[in-house]
Amino acid sequence: MSMLEVRGVTKKFGSxxxxxxxxxxxxxxxxxxxxxxxxxxxxxxxxxxxxxFPPTAGRMFLEGRDITNxxxxxxxxxxxxxTFQITEIFPELTIRENxxxxxxxAMGLRMKAWMSGSDTARVNDRIDEMLVATRLTAQADRLVGxxxxxxxxxxxxxMALALRPRxxxxxxxxxxxxxxxxxxxxxxxxxxxxxxxxxxxxxxHDMRVVFNLADRIMVLTEGTxxxxxxxxxxADNAAVQAAYLGAAA
Amino acid sequence: xxxxxxxxxxxxxxxxxxxxxIIWAALLTAPAWMGYIGGYDALASRILVFGLAAMGLNLLLxxxxxxxxxHAAYFxxxxxxxxxxxxxxxxxxxxAILCGILLGTVAGVVFGALMMRRTGMYFxxxxxxxxxxxxxxxxxxNSVTGGYDGLRxxxxxxxxxxxxxxxxxxxxxxxxxxxxAIFAVCTALMGLLLRSPLGRTMIAIRENPRRARFLxxxxxxxxxxxxxxxxxxxxxxxxxxxxxxxxxxPTSLYYVISGNIVIMAVMGGMLNFWGPLLGAxxxxxxxxxxxxxxxxxxSWIGIIFVAIVLFFPSGVLGFLRRRSASK
Ligand SMILES: Nc1ncnc2c1ncn2[C@@H]1O[C@H](COP(=O)(O)OP(=O)(O)OP(=O)(O)O)[C@@H](O)[C@H]1O
Ligand SMILES: [Mg+2]
Numbered sequence: 160m161s162m163l164e165v166r167g168v169t170k171k172f173g174s175x176x177x178x179x180x181x182x183x184x185x186x187x188x189x190x191x192x193x194x195x196x197x198x199x200x201x202x203x204x205x206x207x208x209x210x211x212f213p214p215t216a217g218r219m220f221l222e223g224r225d226i227t228n229x230x231x232x233x234x235x236x237x238x239x240x241x242t243f244q245i246t247e248i249f250p251e252l253t254i255r256e257n258x259x260x261x262x263x264x265a266m267g268l269r270m271k272a273w274m275s276g277s278d279t280a281r282v283n284d285r286i287d288e289m290l291v292a293t294r295l296t297a298q299a300d301r302l303v304g305x306x307x308x309x310x311x312x313x314x315x316x317x318m319a320l321a322l323r324p325r326x327x328x329x330x331x332x333x334x335x336x337x338x339x340x341x342x343x344x345x346x347x348x349x350x351x352x353x354x355x356x357x358x359x360x361x362x363x364h365d366m367r368v369v370f371n372l373a374d375r376i377m378v379l380t381e382g383t384x385x386x387x388x389x390x391x392x393x394a395d396n397a398a399v400q401a402a403y404l405g406a407a408a
Numbered sequence: 409x410x411x412x413x414x415x416x417x418x419x420x421x422x423x424x425x426x427x428x429x430i431i432w433a434a435l436l437t438a439p440a441w442m443g444y445i446g447g448y449d450a451l452a453s454r455i456l457v458f459g460l461a462a463m464g465l466n467l468l469l470x471x472x473x474x475x476x477x478x479h480a481a482y483f484x485x486x487x488x489x490x491x492x493x494x495x496x497x498x499x500x501x502x503x504a505i506l507c508g509i510l511l512g513t514v515a516g517v518v519f520g521a522l523m524m525r526r527t528g529m530y531f532x533x534x535x536x537x538x539x540x541x542x543x544x545x546x547x548x549x550n551s552v553t554g555g556y557d558g559l560r561x562x563x564x565x566x567x568x569x570x571x572x573x574x575x576x577x578x579x580x581x582x583x584x585x586x587x588x589a590i591f592a593v594c595t596a597l598m599g600l601l602l603r604s605p606l607g608r609t610m611i612a613i614r615e616n617p618r619r620a621r622f623l624x625x626x627x628x629x630x631x632x633x634x635x636x637x638x639x640x641x642x643x644x645x646x647x648x649x650x651x652x653x654x655x656x657x658p659t660s661l662y663y664v665i666s667g668n669i670v671i672m673a674v675m676g677g678m679l680n681f682w683g684p685l686l687g688a689x690x691x692x693x694x695x696x697x698x699x700x701x702x703x704x705x706x707s708w709i710g711i712i713f714v715a716i717v718l719f720f721p722s723g724v725l726g727f728l729r730r731r732s733a734s735k
Contacts, residue, residue, distance in 0.1 A: 209622065235624030247622070249615040260612045263605040264624045270633075271605045318623065 160223050162187045162326050162358045168207050168217030170200075170382075177203040179382040180217070185326070190352045190359045192369045195379035201362045202244055204379065205330055208360075209241045210234045222325065235264075238325030242315045244334060244362075250304030254295055254314050257303055258286045261321035285321055292355075293317040293347060309340030316347065326358045327351070333365050341365060348372055370394070378402075431682060435588055439581045446697070449580035450652065455685075455692045456584075456591045457648045462672040462684030463598060464641025469670065470678030471602065472634040473614030477666050478535030481519070481542040482639040484661030486512035486646025488546065488553065491656035494562035501565045501576070505590075505647045512643020513636065515542070520635040524628050536663055543661040558657025559650075587648050594641055599681065601637070610634050642669075671709075675716050677723020686725045 163185040170178040178200045185191050193201050207214050210231035218227045221237055249257050262285040290296040293313045303314050333341040345368045351357045363369045376393045378385040386396045393399055438452045465479045489511030490504040519538040546553045567574040576583040601607040609630050612620040621627050650656040676687025699705040720727040
């Protein structure tokens with residue numbers, strides 16, 4: 160069964176068709192990249208998948224279950240985690256506390272007004288595990304708002320991972336990063352995909368990152384699906400070269 | 409720097425402990441020194457009562473980031489609930505408090521559930537509207553509530569502990585310690601709450617509701633929970649207020665009281681656990697002093713409030729904390 164199946168979704172903002180009849184299937188363990196020029200509708204497509212707003216038309220399925228009318232919060236409970244193009248974190252809390260909130264949510268502890276020692280230990284273990292995975296252990300007790308841009312992005316990924324998602328959606332995780340930071344985050348995504356076998360959908364502008372990491376790529380332009388295939392197929396696609404890669408190269 | 413003041417994270421410095429020592433030493437010895445600075449037992453009790461009301465409100469305002477201009481409703485219902493028991497039913501202080509809490513909190517849950525579908529300004533307007541409904545009911549239902557004059561003709565009952573009877577009815581100092589004991593239990597509960605997952609959820613919503621939602625937090629439901637918990641503590645304060653005054657009147661439900669409680673929280677520092685208590689101390693004391701000198705006391709409080717907000721935007725306690733942290 161596919162991990163994620165999106166069938167013909169459309170999103171209109173007034174007269175603007177931001178996403179136009181797009182279909183996508185992501186298999187378990189796959190790393191799927193979404194590329195396209197600015198304003199192509201990539202983030203809007205993510206917002207539809209994660210339930211940020213409802214589609215104008217189309218349906219979506221997560222592991223076979225129809226999630227079209229499921230709230231964003233419930234989609235998280237079903238195993239969907241995302242990061243945002245502009246980092247969304249709790250800036251006045253430490254990294255550890257940021258991850259703690261995510262871990263407690265995932266463990267269903269949200270309503271607890273007191274915690275047993277074993278629950279606390281389980282949460283702390285999960286936090287430490289995420290800190291190690293994202294290499295943030297040394298900064299764990301610093302306020303997220305005080306960290307470098309790259310570390311903030313990593314912290315947001317750590318929160319998403321703490322949810323133990325079935326599918327992870329990353330919106331331009333290397334946006335605004337320098338060479339070194341991009342390299343680090345690409346390495347993190349590679350480890351998550353290759354070693355931890357996460358299913359990942361990645362919006363990314365950095366073509367080296369995309370062509371190095373992705374199993375399959377979809378290309379959006381002006382809300383429509385231009386092409387879909389393996390990195391090699393996309394690189395060889397004349398339409399993609401003309402509309403997008405040609406301009407970038 | 410602001411991590412320890414804002415987050416409910418386990419504190420990493422020793423300073424908050426010193427804070428606690430000062431606060432509790434001052435509260436425990438208040439009856440001994442209040443007299444020297446022109447205070448009296450009932451004034452000290454009033455500070456605790458409004459401090460508790462403002463700290464209760466602040467769970468919503470400062471820790472969840474949701475505004476309410478209608479908390480007088482739950483304060484006043486707490487007062488009437490306690491008054492009804494003593495006036496019409498049994499001569500028992502604990503039962504009076506319990507019924508006050510019940511009336512205030514049930515109203516908080518019901519009104520809260522009705523308001524939850526609205527956000528922002530509409531929510532704030534509804535909080536006022538529900539408060540005013542309670543006010544007009546209390547004002548008009550003469551035969552039960554005593555109408556404009558309020559519910560009178562009752563007195564708090566001495567506390568029978570089995571082995572001894574504490575005469576909190578006639579002994580103002582003893583009543584102060586009774587209020588302080590309840591205040592201590594309530595603040596301990598609030599402190600534990602803020603260190604629990606439930607409390608961290610509130611802080612998460614305040615810090616970034618969008619992030620919270622995409623971590624699987626049902627934001628609307630948790631705002632309702634926070635609202636209900638907040639009305640619980642405010643109605644405890646209301647019940648104590650009726651016992652303190654030996655009456656309950658419609659002004660305790662009036663939106664002016666709601667505003668006053670908000671002012672206390674903001675003045676003391678709403679990002680701070682103890683800020684609202686300090687705000688209440690300043691407000692109640694000023695009210696007492698200035699109202700004995702001029703009928704225009706409210707405008708003086710207004711001026712002082714504006715000055716505090718302008719010069720200490722994070723409240724008095726927020727300011728003191730920041731200064732001691734930067735030293
Ligand atoms: N909430 C919204 N309301 C109205 N228009 C929107 C909204 N969100 C996006 N749009 C519009 O939809 C189009 C697609 O935007 P979107 O953010 O999805 O593009 P993108 O591919 O993510 O671009 P970028 O690479 O710059 O992030 C744009 O024209 C944008 O202005
Ligand atoms: Mg985008």
